[in-house]
Amino acid sequence: MEAKIAFTLNGKPQTVSADPDRPLLDVLREDLHLTGTKFGCGEGLCRACTVLVNGRSQPSCLTPIGAVAGREVLTIEGLAGHGALHPVQEAFLAEGAFQCGYCTAGMIVGAAGVLKENPRATEAEILAELQHHICRCGSYAKYVKAVHRLVAAAQTATASV
Amino acid sequence: MKARPPTALPQPDYEAPDYEERVGRVGYDFGLSRRSFVKVLGAGLLVAASVPALAQESGRRGRGGFFGSGARTVAARIHLGADGTITVLSGKVEAGQGARAELSQAAAEELRIPVSRVQMLLADTGEVPDDGMTAGSMTTPRSVPAVRRGAAAARNLLIQFACRQWQVKPHTVTVRDGQAVDAARKRSLTYADLVKSNEAATLLAQAIPRDVELTPVKEWKVLGTPVLRPNAHDIVTGAHCYPSDITRPGMLYGKILRPPAYGARLVSINLAPAKGMSGVVVARDDQFVGVAAATSFRAEKALVAIAGTARWETTPQPSSRELFDYLKQNTGGGAPQNPFAGQLAEARILRRTYHVPYIQHAPLEPRAAVAEWSDDRLTVWTGSQNPFGCRRELAQAFHLPEDRVRVIIPDFGAGFGGKHTAECAVEAARLARAAGRPVSLRWTRAEEFTWAYFRPAAAIQAEAALDAHGRIATWFFININSGPNAMDTPYAVGKKHCRFLPSKPPLRQGSYRALAATANNFAREVFLDELAALAGADPLDFRLAQLDNPRLRAVLEKAAAEFRWRERIKEKGAAIGLACGTEKGSCVAACAEVEISRAPKKIRVRRVCQAFECGAILNPANLLSQVQGAITMGLGAALREEIRFANGKILNPSFAEYLVPRFDDVPEMDVHLLDRPDLPPAGAGETPIIALAPAIANAVFRATGAPVRALPVRLAEA
């Protein structure tokens, strides 16, 4: 049965009428037309559908919309600030770290989640999180370079403070 | 034995076999002649598997098929806007392999404009010329030159136009930065000026001359440089709309009823439970049953409500356990005899059989399509490597003239040779017709693993005789079921007989990255190591002694040198292997180092050193991505990927049981791209995959002493 579910989406209040069992992924894509979050498997195994719920990386395909009531959801669309890319996006763009790019939004949000929890996260910590993500095009080598660039940039930024 | 004179590789053969003949196409027919199905693979998915019928059909299509008819006029290739925009049109698709960047570079180079000024419109059958399928590594050798010719012709038109305007001779005009400049008099004209003139229509309707002069490699400014994918920004922000992201007003989401197994026929079903749900559309057309609703969730519920009422008639189907016997038994006439048997009295003879399983492409974006009817016109957005082929399939399924069908292919989530067909688009269109509204259909992962076509399995028989000098005197090589690609041996053997024997495939099968070259190269290169062992030779020396092709020698020597093969082979217990191969006009060699643990049994690839050469390099950054991607994908096929099936059911249709490479699988990769500006560029999306599996298998052989005769590579029971 449909219910009204209120949560915060990309920093703004959002209310949807939906069956609470529907996957968050479907509600984002079909009701709210935020299609940056992708479907890859629907089983929690590829993480193309990664979003942050209260700052933590989650597969939105396995997250019922009812479970995010009152919480903060961040999608790839909410990552970039006004006009400026998020540092993870910058790093991935600079390395051209994707081929078809279908896994990219998930990877970026996944990496951003690690940094949100710990801005001083190491390359190894970010890659440990990305281990859950599949890139079927095999762009892993370039993703590793992008993570390297990201962490190096973060270190320079902290060092110069 | 006389060595043959060194020869360069032949240029890509444009009359090469037609891919489409070997792809299992779903013969949907929603018109009157529904009884024309050739073979039933399963309800809702009917494959016209008769190869002769398809061959005839593709013959009728002539050059409109694999290669397309291309653009005849400048206007058909390039649209010049009065506002200065320059749009280049191509029927190629972007699936991550880099066509968008490469074709933009090709146009920019010849138009003399920065690559950022090119708008590339790809794969909209209503707008672009038919450049054939995006397959067979043909974008680089065929479409890049085609776009360059069109752009060079446009540049020449600008020069002609300027000459007439200024009453000067052509040699006094140069084109740079999008302007024709008469240096002496300091005046200039742009492409927009040309378009605004009253000569524009006549000029742009001119045919593109076949022999229009192209910019020589040494003058390239845009080609040969690392250019990022033009829509890269939209990829990192999530703004790019993939086929599964397309939204249309009033659109519904569809689901299709799938049979429980290959070969199952739907006998009866009660649609009432779904029909009773408000807002749910149900469509049945013989074996096709589908539903659509305002959300995927509701469509799924409707499907579940009727699926349980379906009665199926099944027939016994082969299983992967008996796959290779089954393939051998179904060649129609059996395997030929080795014509060289017994010819060499003292020869040392080796006879081996190799097995390569069915695997799935598993692109991260499953098949997806949005279909919309307006009157009797159909528009479809889908992810396919074959836009004009999709249009044809749709037209056939709905008995429409092709000009009433428009197929648009947004840049999509990868294909790897696995998306040459239109079944998902046809299904979406069938639902949209029933609903009277646009319908979006995205296959589930399980559907993609089960009903998309597979890379064919192969049983390969190899037999060779070594002469007294330890060289290959006779060579006999039979590929059963998977195909003839790269089946010929590149080695200078005495006499050879190589043959492909089609079989009766138990699963729907079709193209894959490099087609059967993965299987044939695996078998040949692994067999070669066994022969080297028999000859008591180092696998590198054994190969080089019988290899004339200078390009293949060059990559093999490069990979071996960078890997320090000659030093490392002397180390005790070196777990290293190498392999090489050539296909589609490019050459590859790989050295691999593995690490073997016994408990738990595991093979880990620690390092791969690969050298690759595909003529003049068009975009080094993209080429590196393609080679690294191919190595990574090859790693999966080498170590883990294998479709298991029993009695028509796929047993591992999920990323939980079909394990694809992840971050921690990726070895240290040392990639060497050999640039040959003196050679025409060849495609690079496929060949870099063919050397990896045999290199790994040979490393395991060296480390364990047990030869590898099947993929995925497994450690022998100790």
Ligand code: FES
């Ligand atoms: S779609 Fe959610 S994990 Fe794959």
Ligand code: FES
């Ligand atoms: S870039 Fe295609 S799946 Fe990662």
